[in-house]
Amino acid sequence: NFGQQKILYYLGGADNSLINNFNDGIPTPQEGNFVFQDLANPLRGFDINIRNGGSYVLSNAEVRVPIFNYIFRNLRSKLLRDFQIVSFFDIGTAWSGSDPFDEDNPVNITTYPDPNLPERGPVTVRVRRFREPIIYGYGFGARTTLFGYFLRVDYGWGVETSIRQPGKLHFSLGYDF
DSSP states (O other), X not given: OOSSSEEEEEEOBOTTBSSOOXXXXXXXXXXXXXXXXXXXXXXXXXXXXXXXXXXXXXXXXXXXXXXXXXHOSSOOOHHHHSOEEEEEEEEEEEESSSOTTOTTOGGGEEEESOTTSSOOOSXXXXXXXXXXXXXXXXXXXXXXXXXXXXXXXXXXXXXXXXEEOOOEEEEEESSOO
C-alpha cells in the first residue's frame, strides 16, 4: 500500500465465519494515517486481530479428500457427494513500519493501564517484549453442501512465539479457505 490513505489489515480467523471473535489484547498502530480497515484472514486457529498493520503476508494450504466419493460410486445425495475432509496449514504475519521484525512494531509494546480505558492513574508504563511476528495455524475440518450452501467447519490450533494456543472452532459459509 503506497498511497497517503492506508488500509489497516487484521489477520486471523476464517473467511465468511458465522461466529467471529476479535482479539483486543493486540494493540493497533496509532500512527500510519489508516483510513480503511480490512480483514486479511484466514489464519485459522486464532481470533481476528492476532496481528495487524498496513502490510501483510499470508499463505494457506489445504488438502481436501472427498471421502464418500472414494468409497461409494454414483452417490445421489449432494450432501454426501460434496462431503470432504480437510487438513490445513496457514502461516502469515501483518506489521506496521518497515519490516515485521522491527522492535517498535505495536505487537511488541503493551501499555499499562490500557489507554482505551476511561479512567487512568497518574503513571503509565510501556512494556516492550518480543513476540515472534510470524504465526501459523494448523488443523482439520470438513466441507459439504447443505440446502445449496457450502458449509465449512474447521478446528485449528494456532502457534504464536512457539506456544501452541488452545484449539478454536471456525464455522463458515462459502468456497474460500
